[in-house]
Amino acid sequence: MMQKADFLAAWQDYLTQARRRSPHTVRAYIAAASRLLDRIGATDWAALARTDAPALRAQLAARRGEGIGNVSAARELSALKGFIAFARTQAGMDDAAPPRLRGPRIKKGLPRPITPVDATNVAEIVEGMATEDWIGARDSAVLLLMYGAGLRIAEALSLTGADMPLGETLVVTGKGNKQRIVPILPVVREGVAAYLRQQPWPVERDEPIFRGAKGGPLSPGMVQKAMAKARTVLGLPATATPHALRHSFATHLLGAGVDLRSLQELLGHASLGSTQIYTRVDAARMLDTYRNAHPRERGR
CATH class of the missing domain: 1.10.443.10 (Intergrase catalytic core)
Known part of the structure; x- marks a missing residue:
């Protein structure tokens, strides 16, 4: 029979050693796993691996009741899905995919660089x-x-x-x-x-x-x-x-003509999608400049 500490120790070791997650991410994921274990009371990996979508939905609802917003709820769900997938691997299940459950929609704001x-x-x-x-x-x-x-x-x-x-x-x-x-x-x-x-x-x-x-x-x-x-x-x-200074670095280089792939490498983004958001920032800045400079736009 496994104790809560056994689950968390294995999960932490996986996150730090195999996935090389940052200390901040590890703390957040461990906290989410701890809350889930308090709720479901699993005694071995197989029991934890059987956690289904309704159980995860109930856990998120409880967290919502504590006042967390969409961003925190989405992060919690991501952590729990990873934990369940890890449990299924530990239990030797052929299908290690976590329960299918869509998280809350998050409206991505544009980065806010400074001049x-x-x-x-x-x-x-x-x-x-x-x-x-x-x-x-x-x-x-x-x-x-x-x-x-x-x-x-x-x-x-x-x-x-x-x-x-x-x-x-x-x-x-x-x-x-x-x-x-x-x-x-x-x-x-x-x-x-x-x-x-x-x-x-x-x-x-x-x-x-x-x-x-x-x-x-x-x-x-x-x-x-x-x-x-x-x-x-x-x-x-x-x-x-x-962090806005890093955004400024990116938008100023993009405005100077640096291509997206090169900017992606300079920023260390895993996907080009993370870098493409700066094209929206640059377009927004150009529109502001246009509105401030165009004689028919001034004074509106």
Whole structure:
């Protein structure tokens, strides 16, 4: 007879080792599996594998009753389907496909990039607002990596001493352990080098270069806080988050004529569909420019 902890340990090992999911995804998927096990009380893989669509629907209904929205419900369903499919494999079933159940529709919003001027201003503002010079240089360097190289915040914070000094290109390990090569602009290299010259910690080959005030790895939350302060000073909307800098990197390259396949490689997207959304952003920006410039549109 299996205990709840046995199911969760096997599921976690699969997610981290076989699927190489991010720590955030693993935590969310484990939490969803834990809630399902509390509800159905399975005692072995075969019992869990028999979880059907009505049972999953009831679980989602319970979660809805707790107040979760469409996005969270869709994520929960995806996690539970994966868990059931894993259970069916563990139980030795020929058909490992999870129950067929359609999740809630999610209206995908367009990414909200910020202008090149605002991106530059943000990097300067965070540098000037920090309590210590090296912390300001640190926050500016992280944001420059996101805007100038299109890195995700986790990718920027995962850089180690082995990646230093930065050259003209950088090998980045992104989601799903997928590697890509991104060009590094001189201004980005200079920003990171300036931080390394000022920060008080030794640059160890196997340790992250971006450190917190006490020397531990820098958390994404600290970068987000710095960005929040900067956008308040500049009067930018709440959508001006660190990740918006990556959106800006993508839309500005697309506007400059970079083709979608190349942009997909630079961003590390698994599918071209994830990259194509930026064509809608660029079209929307062009329409705004047209409306603001055309004499018959002004004043409407």
